[in-house]
Amino acid sequence: MRLRLWSYFLRQALMNIMNNRLVHVIGLGTMFVAILIFGTFLFLLINLNTWVQGWGHSLSMSVYLEDGISEGKRDMIASWIKSLPTAEIDRFITKEGALKELRRVLGAQAGLLEGLSTNPLPASLEVVFEKGEGLRLDPDRIKKELEKMEGVEEVQYSEDWLKRFKGLMSLIRVGGLIIGGLLCMGILFIVTNTIKLTIYSRKEEIEILKLVGATDWFVKTPFLLEGAIQGILSGILALLILYSGYYLLSTEKIHFTSLGVFDFIFLPYEYALLIFLASVALGLVGSLIAVGRFFDI
Amino acid sequence: MRLRLWSYFLRQALMNIMNNRLVHVIGLGTMFVAILIFGTFLFLLINLNTWVQGWGHSLSMSVYLEDGISEGKRDMIASWIKSLPTAEIDRFITKEGALKELRRVLGAQAGLLEGLSTNPLPASLEVVFEKGEGLRLDPDRIKKELEKMEGVEEVQYSEDWLKRFKGLMSLIRVGGLIIGGLLCMGILFIVTNTIKLTIYSRKEEIEILKLVGATDWFVKTPFLLEGAIQGILSGILALLILYSGYYLLSTEKIHFTSLGVFDFIFLPYEYALLIFLASVALGLVGSLIAVGRFFDI
Amino acid sequence: MNLLAAKKTYSPGSGLPNALSKGSTLRNGLWTNDNLWAKVIQLFHLFKNFGPNVALRDIDLRVLKGEFVFVTGPSGAGKTTLLRLIFGAERPTSGQILINAINLNRISRSSLDLLRRKVGFVFQDFKLLPKKTVFENVALALEVTGERGSFIRKKTHQSLRLVNLAEKEQAYPLSLSGGEQQRVAIARAIVKDPLILLADEPTGNLDPDLTRDIITLFRNIHMKGTTIVVATHSRERFEDSGQRTIVLKRGKIVVEK
Amino acid sequence: MNLLAAKKTYSPGSGLPNALSKGSTLRNGLWTNDNLWAKVIQLFHLFKNFGPNVALRDIDLRVLKGEFVFVTGPSGAGKTTLLRLIFGAERPTSGQILINAINLNRISRSSLDLLRRKVGFVFQDFKLLPKKTVFENVALALEVTGERGSFIRKKTHQSLRLVNLAEKEQAYPLSLSGGEQQRVAIARAIVKDPLILLADEPTGNLDPDLTRDIITLFRNIHMKGTTIVVATHSRERFEDSGQRTIVLKRGKIVVEK
Ligand SMILES: Nc1ncnc2c1ncn2[C@@H]1O[C@H](COP(=O)(O)OP(=O)(O)OP(=O)(O)O)[C@@H](O)[C@H]1O
Ligand SMILES: Nc1ncnc2c1ncn2[C@@H]1O[C@H](COP(=O)(O)OP(=O)(O)OP(=O)(O)O)[C@@H](O)[C@H]1O
């Protein structure tokens, strides 16, 4: 009996969709476009975030060691650095190596180094941070920790670049939140209102159903199912189109002037699922609210 | 007579808006939200562009001069640089100045410079590029031009930063175009469809008007006026809200970690006007298309 | 002819749900005057205003189980309003309405739904769903009760045959003539074997022959024990019926015979 | 009583626009048989199918200027379809329709609009705009012609008085009784002093007194020279009129007298 009723409701919902094609196509289209816009936004935000974090790779740190440091101490410092989750020792530069490097940099002017009696340059460890994760660590804190260690003379890293980088990251985060929030609210508003309009065009139907003795749920359920079907369809459709877009982008690699090749990633699995569920919920809840408006008989 | 008709249409349009309040509020709301989203997007894009271009300021160029260059030649080079639209000579560093600088940089290791007989460092002109416009010029081209000039030994600039910067700019441009385009299409789709729905709920009215002998234009004009009024209202409303948001942002200055204060600019006058006109056109054309659909009697 | 089939078809009182079935079980298809429940419709000092308009004033009326009552009166007298009040589609400004001893002023939404399943209403403006076929429109009245599909189909076919519309089952209301639409509305009202049948101007769009058929149909339904209230302006058509007639004028009962 | 006012009010043929006025100028309010133009409505071998349904078959009919014709027949006979074809609201499957010698098969959209301004139609389902008041609904028929506001107001008041609805001017159609709505539809059809008045079941929702009033009203309009075609199932009500009556059955003319 329950089953019979549900199959009746489902048939009803499908028939209603057929009978109100224009209205449903418009409703579906609106939901689909809204979700697609939101999905695209999320996709771009996530990729932007990943790229910018990838640039964090270029953050490197020079740990200058005191002259005459023992091998043991040096190894201790090195292993402490290695114990940091994302840090990696790129290379160890000896005092001689440093001088050679300076000579190379000075080029034609290297002659001025000829007069040196002792090597004034310190040995150093060059530390790089793993791609994408560079910013999970606080370089400032690492610097302080290292400078407290015995045998470390000075720690340097490019604070300027880091500053910009952090600024960009927080810009992305805040900007993303603002646009994302606005987009969310806008989409909620538009979709629920579109549903309201689609149901408004059928308010006579609701009135008549009530007049022949239908319970509220008998009237509402087909509308809710229609909403859910719309949500499911538009969610799937939007994700499909989004994935196609992603596929195009990632095969036809896009070359930006002097930025090299961007590697796109698709929305993480959970995000895609979330979008889908949100879209179904939107259809359901939107219909529920909208259909409630027209119950005055 | 014409005037009487127009005043009749206007009264008609206003009365229709009153009589179909729910539908109009929803239509207006949808248009308003859609335009607000687009406006916000444009606003953020323009500001992002301005900020990133502002960072172009940090692009500087060192023009190393040959030893023993005559003042005349030096001035020629300087005035050539000044003739570039956005370039500016930050300072002139003499050979002595360069040595002093090197000494300062070397710090404790400065002792190694003591043994120098001659000053191996060249004099140089430090060139900066004006805020916001830095990238209109091609630094590569300038470098080549300068290096061809007599008296110039070498030209250096931070190509790495520039690369990233250019990449970011093109990312903003391409990303903006993609999202902007998608947003535009989506908004067009949603708004025209919402209008279609609002008119769909009144298709009986159109039929009856035709049956009492109204000409097509007699039927259409009030709908067009209603669309235009909706467009005007939602355009104004969206711009007002956008401006309020901007006002809030620009008084309560937002401090991003280590990026300092952002100075927001509002949409340029022409953009705001364009948004307004687009919104009116959207209302008008949307109604025109939608109302045409229901003329089968 | 088809109308003879009604004899077998209509067995009101079968399968009554819940509250309604309790007090209202028909006693061998006849009403008994001494039974409190026998007063199916009771209206006490009923007033209905629409803003400044007074549509009904001080209506007092009792309809016994199994009665056949005509409500007539000029256009705008309040006939439709009266039926809508009895149906619970409108709330009275003051006064009481008791249907089967249930007070409509205090009825819950869900009980009203249940009540409406046992009350058939032929609306003056038909109130058909334009996007459903004739068959679906009529079946709807049974679908809402959650009956079995085969039963619904059987009853719907029967009911449509009774109003002579069997061959229009798959048509949509907007493609029907006025009289055809009216008959769909009648079919929908009688398909559920109602305890009470309220018909508002049910023959306004029908030719004399069909009108006679419908009256015969109503008589048959009435003979099975259904209480019937018909609002009509065409007094003369029903005059020969010798039934109780109530004449409304400007919202008041002016003649009751 | 109000209906007497009709004598002064109705002066058809005044202010005819464009093409229509040319051939159709009334000669002292009378039709002349020898004039080609005097045949206001001419139907030749008219067929109308709705898919497999044949609503009208081989209808041949001429209505002279100033005639008063009744179309009767059982429900679903094709009365409404016939009127809608004459009005240009439906296109024939085959056959020709000439209105004032204008062939509706070849008429342009804008000419059809002009034609409709001179043809009044009382729809069986009224077709009132629910969001406009009674007054606005009636005035609409004149607004579309671009008449002056004061003239529109005067005519609208008059027309509503003629159907006895003066006090409901500011009401909305959904708040009217069935008969009141029908009278609004009648008022809208006659407000423009039509050359042709097509009325589809115009008294189906009216009580006998009002029906008599409306018939008298139509007679008055007719006497001013308007051609009138009334579709109705209630033959007997009009029987005494002694007018020409056409009986349709299953889409065919079976009796013409
Ligand atoms: N919703 C409403 N709002 C305002 N007035 C209303 C409403 N419904 C009915 N009326 C008014 O109440 C009066 C009675 O209307 P009702 O429909 O009951 O008449 P009726 O007897 O059915 O007439 P008819 O024979 O023409 O159908 C009328 O004057 C009508 O205008
Ligand atoms: N749009 C349509 N689509 C399909 N069939 C139609 C359509 N309009 C009318 N019909 C059919 O054509 C036939 C004639 O209909 P019409 O409305 O002309 O009858 P009528 O004489 O006016 O009847 P009534 O007295 O009941 O109003 C009917 O059988 C009807 O079902």
Ligand SMILES: [Mg+2]
């Ligand atoms: Mg009524």
Ligand SMILES: [Mg+2]
């Ligand atoms: Mg008809």
